[in-house]
Amino acid sequence: MDVRTQEFAAAANRELKNERSRNFLGRLAPYFARSCAGAMKTFPDPAAAVACGRAIRADAVARLPDLLEQFAKNALACGAKIIWAKTAAQANEFILALAKEKGVRYVAKGKSMVTEEMGLNEYLKTNGIDAFETDLGEFIIQLLRRPPFHIVGPAINLPVEEIRDLFLAHGVIDEPTTDRIALGGAARRYLRDKFRRLDMAVTGVNMAAADTGAIFNVENEGNIRLCKSSPAIQVSVMSLEKVVPTMNDALHLLRLLCRHCTGQKLSSYVSIDCGPKKPGDADGPEELYILILDNGRSEIYRDVKAREALRCIRCGACLSVCPVYGKIGGYPYGWVYSGPMGQVLNPLLLGREQTRDLYFATTLCGACRDVCPAGVDHPRLFLHYREQQASSVRAQGLFFKAWGRLVKSGGRWHFAVRLLRPLINRFAANGVIRKMPGLMNGWFASRNLPALAHKTFHKQWKKQERQRDAGRR
């Protein structure tokens, strides 16, 4: 998926004028508030349940390296194969190589943000393997080649007419219809046909329990369950922060996740898997690969202030209460993760430079922090990113202070110019200056610095004056 975070401001301005999206977004916050509050009431003590969830995530992130080791050991003992991938590229390469080795022509995908982060579908496609999203919303945005509008409902904002035209264009339906049930049924038949001849599936992981090596998936459509039970080869991709200490912890977080996600006490399907199919099992994969992806998370972990972002369990609640998301929707965020969750994660995963607008596009009202069942303090993180940004401004301040002292003294200035002139020419010639993005706000990233004359104007002027004087005498 293309990263378009740098286009945030322009895209947000465009979306502000999108009447349809705004009407939909206007109904989202009250709907979410009602459904989440209703579901939370089913806990005997909702506040204690949230506090417990936050404590579990804080503990899990604090002990992440140990828990990962424990999880990998137990999952291996269950018969799963553990693959560690440092980067998205490594993870993609592994899945492609596995598909080719097994002679697979296409893979089915269960909804998974992390595989979107990796750009897996595009990578497989360019290398000759088709990947079919099997979640209805994901299937629609895959055909549209758009990022998700909302983490829970990736295509929830689309008018039925657009889906009709899309399905017609891709042969999902033969006759035009705007009957939602007929469209859903057509997508179901189209995808079911893929499952019939399926050899390999790729899904995400909602939670992983270190004490047993079990992986958890929640869903409402049953497609992940089909992905995990039908093909012989199953790859479960998990970003490394998904691990929690125990089964009980995972189950408690699932209860919170579903309530904050769709307002359900529990989603329609919950799959808990320990290793591949065992003798006597009715279904399940013959080979289960658990691919644990880092992709910059170890680096995030090293920043003790920023590592709190790893607590996120991707429930999407912060999107639904955010006054900024509530006006512009998910597209302007320009990548997989949108809303406050994206504003927190994208700068860490993509770098502060190209995501600067994201952590400034906030009212700091704290609604995201208050609703978050994982205990992510978004406003504090936004301020942390801004502080880091300001440190580079402070560095610029020091530079200009030194510069001021230099230009105030004629002697110092001439000495520095004599010293730096050949150096600047050399850096310009070998492209070092072009690669310094912070220099003059990236002015030279797309412009060449012409070579400086061998002698300064001042020197040339003096020389000419001397020659003129000599000529007069």
Ligand code: SF4
């Ligand atoms: S940051 Fe919190 S509220 Fe937002 S998606 Fe993650 S867990 Fe949910």
